[in-house]
Amino acid sequence: HVARTQAMQDARSGLPILGMEQEIMEAVAENDVILLCGETGSGKTTQVPQFLYEAGYGSSEFLDRVGRIGVTQPRRVAAIAAAQRVAQELSTPIGATVGYQVRYDKKISPKTAVKFMTDGILLRELQADFLLRDYSVLILDEAHERSLNTDLLLGLLSRVVPLRKQLAAEQPGILPLKLIIMSATLRVEDFAANSNLFPTPPPIVRVPARQYPVTVHFARRTELHDYVGTAFGKVCQIHERLPPGGILVFLTGQREVEYLCRRLRSKFDVRHSAAEPAGRDAEAESEARQAADAFGADEAEQQGDADFEGRDAVHDDFETEEALEDEDDVVVMGGEGFTPEQITAAEARLDSQLGTKLGAMKGAEKAGGPVKVHVLPLYAMLPRAAQAAVFGAVPEGARLIVVATNVAETSLTIPGVRYVVDAGRAKEKVLDTHGAASKYEVAWISKASAEQRAGRAGRTGPGHSYRLYSSAHFNDNFPQHGDPEVLRTPLEGVALVMKAMGIDKVTNFPFPTPPDRAALAAAQACLQALGALDSTGALTDLGRAMAVLPLSPRPSRMILQVAKEAAASRKRSGDALSYAVALAAVISVESPFVHIDGIMAREGESEESVRRRRQSASSAHKRLRVARSDVLSALAAFCAYNNATDREGFCRETYLHSRNLREASALHRQLVHALMHMGEKVAAFSGGKAMEDLLKSADTLDKPSPTVLMQLQRAITAGWADQISRRVHSIEYVQEHSTSSKGRARAVRYTPNALDEQVYMHPQSALAKAAPEFVAYTQIVRTAKRPYMTGVTEVEA
Numbered sequence: 001h002v003a004r005t006q007a008m009q010d011a012r013s014g015l016p017i018l019g020m021e022q023e024i025m026e027a028v029a030e031n032d033v034i035l036l037c038g039e040t041g042s043g044k045t046t047q048v049p050q051f052l053y054e055a056g057y058g059s060s061e062f063l064d065r066v067g068r069i070g071v072t073q074p075r076r077v078a079a080i081a082a083a084q085r086v087a088q089e090l091s092t093p094i095g096a097t098v099g100y101q102v103r104y105d106k107k108i109s110p111k112t113a114v115k116f117m118t119d120g121i122l123l124r125e126l127q128a129d130f131l132l133r134d135y136s137v138l139i140l141d142e143a144h145e146r147s148l149n150t151d152l153l154l155g156l157l158s159r160v161v162p163l164r165k166q167l168a169a170e171q172p173g174i175l176p177l178k179l180i181i182m183s184a185t186l187r188v189e190d191f192a193a194n195s196n197l198f199p200t201p202p203p204i205v206r207v208p209a210r211q212y213p214v215t216v217h218f219a220r221r222t223e224l225h226d227y228v229g230t231a232f233g234k235v236c237q238i239h240e241r242l243p244p245g246g247i248l249v250f251l252t253g254q255r256e257v258e259y260l261c262r263r264l265r266s267k268f269d270v271r272h273s274a275a276e277p278a279g280r281d282a283e284a285e286s287e288a289r290q291a292a293d294a295f296g297a298d299e300a301e302q303q304g305d306a307d308f309e310g311r312d313a314v315h316d317d318f319e320t321e322e323a324l325e326d327e328d329d330v331v332v333m334g335g336e337g338f339t340p341e342q343i344t345a346a347e348a349r350l351d352s353q354l355g356t357k358l359g360a361m362k363g364a365e366k367a368g369g370p371v372k373v374h375v376l377p378l379y380a381m382l383p384r385a386a387q388a389a390v391f392g393a394v395p396e397g398a399r400l401i402v403v404a405t406n407v408a409e410t411s412l413t414i415p416g417v418r419y420v421v422d423a424g425r426a427k428e429k430v431l432d433t434h435g436a437a438s439k440y441e442v443a444w445i446s447k448a449s450a451e452q453r454a455g456r457a458g459r460t461g462p463g464h465s466y467r468l469y470s471s472a473h474f475n476d477n478f479p480q481h482g483d484p485e486v487l488r489t490p491l492e493g494v495a496l497v498m499k500a501m502g503i504d505k506v507t508n509f510p511f512p513t514p515p516d517r518a519a520l521a522a523a524q525a526c527l528q529a530l531g532a533l534d535s536t537g538a539l540t541d542l543g544r545a546m547a548v549l550p551l552s553p554r555p556s557r558m559i560l561q562v563a564k565e566a567a568a569s570r571k572r573s574g575d576a577l578s579y580a581v582a583l584a585a586v587i588s589v590e591s592p593f594v595h596i597d598g599i600m601a602r603e604g605e606s607e608e609s610v611r612r613r614r615q616s617a618s619s620a621h622k623r624l625r626v627a628r629s630d631v632l633s634a635l636a637a638f639c640a641y642n643n644a645t646d647r648e649g650f651c652r653e654t655y656l657h658s659r660n661l662r663e664a665s666a667l668h669r670q671l672v673h674a675l676m677h678m679g680e681k682v683a684a685f686s687g688g689k690a691m692e693d694l695l696k697s698a699d700t701l702d703k704p705s706p707t708v709l710m711q712l713q714r715a716i717t718a719g720w721a722d723q724i725s726r727r728v729h730s731i732e733y734v735q736e737h738s739t740s741s742k743g744r745a746r747a748v749r750y751t752p753n754a755l756d757e758q759v760y761m762h763p764q765s766a767l768a769k770a771a772p773e774f775v776a777y778t779q780i781v782r783t784a785k786r787p788y789m790t791g792v793t794e795v796e797a
């Protein structure tokens, strides 16, 4: 009952996993749990679900295999891409036999036999049905990534599987559940030899590695600051000097990715696509600045901070010629599974397949025109259609250049990549002091990640990986493996989910890697401060309502605070709830205000003109701001943006980031949609009123009224109750403050209630001048010099 096109069959036949169908299916038949590991690109994600489907899982014809095949992915991008690919291989429309579900988006029908989803979705389903009766097989994919949700699922499923087995023996309507844990060839022992999870170790099925050799080139020096610029230089060299083949660049985040794409397109003269309106210069500039900032310092601070290691590297150009030819630090890796003849043949095939393209490229060069490039971004928040473009056809005579975050590291395989440019960094969640907060920080990747990245160049033939760091730096500063997310993230969300699932002793949970006790204690303290748990650690009604909302505990708490007040008083406008939901969306994206210091001279622009632009940005922001709060200022900007007839124009005039606002709008729509569908579940808390009644005005948010702002201010205090700081009034401080140089307000010092260190009010905050006695903050951002509070709101004492 499976119809694949000839082309699809050919594409499949080259995959190493295809020869293992029988072995895998036998292992599945004989065991409840198996581990399947194999190199990225070997066909695990796309083929194993098809093996299961063809063996009758997910079909109603086999009575012992009724129930869907569920496949989890840590990333949305991967869940959707994999579903689309498998649907395509089976020649069925997406949402029929093969579907997907990610937060806020679902293409599933009753007929769906193979369901791809994010691990978060399955976690929510587990809360509704601990037996997961919907499924006959579950595949936890990318388990090596050790995402928090995957780890939780592993812990939970290690209990669900034996439970299903036991019940299947006792009750007729229940069938056993099969679990397949899939991972790249990394740290399989973490799951296999973990008696916490599985008393008898599950069998490991290994897909033979087939990887063409990849020549790894280390840079002479490690660029510590402008690695985006270095990456740009490297891509240009490869494109201009090396034979055809796709280039895959690894950077850390969306902004850097978009920025490098723009730079490459403008260098190689690619016209802006419709989705990318030209003339967002202020925004682009500021983004580039923020990209540089992401590494931990803003300009003013860098000046006084000359003792960075290798500071001199900043101004040295990457040695172009040598770096491309430098044989000092070259390592060849991979090449297993192929004979030397096969490798040579693959190389020849690549050259000849791409030969027509090379011809076209040379032709274009001769004609004096630029050699074409096909530059595509790839990151998690990219709209669906743009994500799919990386798998699409490359225009004749053009070189594919994909600029990606680490989504392209193991979860997605981009065809035709021959060169990898690896900046060696990733944006990672790291835990702040005491495990109370986490933030995203750009950090060195692990050696294992660097290897995965390099491996992306060896899928279709021998390739090259250019690392923008030295081998000494790699050896000394890159950890062997990254820490699992459970060790790098605050656990209040997890603790709340567990409590809601009836797991009282969170410390007894079978985590694949148990988190620090201190982190669990911090989570408990946070939930108590928010009122989700009572003093004995038991879940309160409020906590139960919070666990239902599709948001993390703090914004959930904020929304419920407003809901409660709205329910208590008919007179107060129910409007505030709509604004609270919008605020939750706005808080989840980066600030909509363009950073004033990021506005820098354009080519040939006079200093006077830059100053004027900064001035007008500053006064535009002032008009939009709400004196008492950064996050409410962002909300006000969001409302003004939504009401503008020409939104892009409005952003240009008022120096706002249109992308952040578009993102917030999308998130807001999704949130309203999600809340509408769970109205009655939270009604108990909002005084019997369904969310629907209170959300009616969600799409017509005018400027928030002073009453609404006050309600929201109180709600923020409730949601961030354990992130409140008090201003420091010391003699030294007052003196320092009064003698501030440059006429600029100095950063005011505060003492947070939950940290034993002092933090500062950010000079760009709406409250920088007022510096009220008590403030709540959403985040601590650490620059090279000091910790700053961001997203600050005045708290009325």
Ligand code: ADP
Pocket (backbone or CB within 6 Å): 015, 038, 039, 040, 041, 042, 043, 044, 045, 046, 047, 081, 082, 084, 085, 391, 410, 411, 412, 413, 415, 459
């Ligand atoms: P694994 O999960 O082992 O990393 P996948 O099943 O994701 O491997 O991919 C196997 C192969 O299928 C890849 O090497 C690639 O050639 C092809 N492939 C996967 N997804 C797509 C897609 N969306 N478009 C085109 N080819 C794809």
Ligand code: MG
Pocket (backbone or CB within 6 Å): 041, 044, 045, 046, 141, 410, 411
């Ligand atoms: Mg995969």
